[in-house]
Amino acid sequence: MKVSVKVPATSANIGPGFDCLGMALPIYNTITIEETVLPGTGIEINMMSEDENVIDEMSFDDIPRDENNIVYKAVEMLYNSIGQEPSELKINIQSQIPITRGLGSSAAVVVGGLIAANKLLGSPADETALLSIATEVEGHPDNVAPAILGGFVLSSQEDDGSIVYRKLNWPEEWDITVCIPDFELSTNIARSVLPQDVPMQDAVYNAKHLAMLVQAVNTKDEKLMKVALQDKLHQPYREKLVPGMKEIMEAFKHEDGVLGCVLSGAGPTMLVISHKYDLDKIKSIVKDIWEPQSIKVDVKTLKIEPKGAEILE
Numbered sequence: 001m002k003v004s005v006k007v008p009a010t011s012a013n014i015g016p017g018f019d020c021l022g023m024a025l026p027i028y029n030t031i032t033i034e035e036t037v038l039p040g041t042g043i044e045i046n047m048m049s050e051d052e053n054v055i056d057e058m059s060f061d062d063i064p065r066d067e068n069n070i071v072y073k074a075v076e077m078l079y080n081s082i083g084q085e086p087s088e089l090k091i092n093i094q095s096q097i098p099i100t101r102g103l104g105s106s107a108a109v110v111v112g113g114l115i116a117a118n119k120l121l122g123s124p125a126d127e128t129a130l131l132s133i134a135t136e137v138e139g140h141p142d143n144v145a146p147a148i149l150g151g152f153v154l155s156s157q158e159d160d161g162s163i164v165y166r167k168l169n170w171p172e173e174w175d176i177t178v179c180i181p182d183f184e185l186s187t188n189i190a191r192s193v194l195p196q197d198v199p200m201q202d203a204v205y206n207a208k209h210l211a212m213l214v215q216a217v218n219t220k221d222e223k224l225m226k227v228a229l230q231d232k233l234h235q236p237y238r239e240k241l242v243p244g245m246k247e248i249m250e251a252f253k254h255e256d257g258v259l260g261c262v263l264s265g266a267g268p269t270m271l272v273i274s275h276k277y278d279l280d281k282i283k284s285i286v287k288d289i290w291e292p293q294s295i296k297v298d299v300k301t302l303k304i305e306p307k308g309a310e311i312l313e
């Protein structure tokens, strides 16, 4: 038996919502899991191109193809949760989401693997159980929650390990432009520059702005959203890892129609939120800053993806 699952990209944090806010975006990975019948064949993990050919392994050298692969790890946790061990599995990953750019490519493969394996097992785990395992693998729920649910999601792993999550209504008329630079930044490195402790006033600053953001989204209050999209918990520390980030954020501060510019997840992609704004202008502002630094950028304006991961029939 073979199951394929299509999972959207995600952008986490959205300014003040460090580790708790995320949105699904219409770029997709498809994960297929096949239980092979031949004993002793073990685990096979392949990266596939869009036309379903296996991609030359060299271009994905840093992705483990064995039990250390995060998809396999997630699948193993699911099997273990019902007292079983995975044995002969073939996992194919067809990826459109650029890797290590802050667009949730690892969350997408973890979620896709879990949902496919759950289906193969006869669906023993519900949405909350899948979200818990995915959070365990990822370390935080902000990408995996919207990857599973779609839309704009607030999520939290509570002290007892449980995950609390709610979908919020992102205003349809607010455009999301992702500016994806041609360099990679691993989440591990982007987290390693964050301090263990932060000043009390910075924690209060983020609490205030996150509350404003939730209210702004719920009431489509653009004036409030412009104030809300500020952060002191992660972006200032990550500026040194993303050349041009500060200038790009500064350049959008005073543009009418732009509600804000934030780092997408752990970066290096930048996310611009706007309403009735000239989208070509976003491209030229970002290119004018990045291209002189020999950074190429792919700019895409997208609508939020309301649907989460789906099993392909």
Ligand code: HSE
Pocket: 012, 013, 018, 019, 020, 140, 142, 143, 187, 190, 191, 234, 265, 266
């Ligand atoms: N909230 C996470 C971070 C998202 O900023 O590190 C990256 O996976």
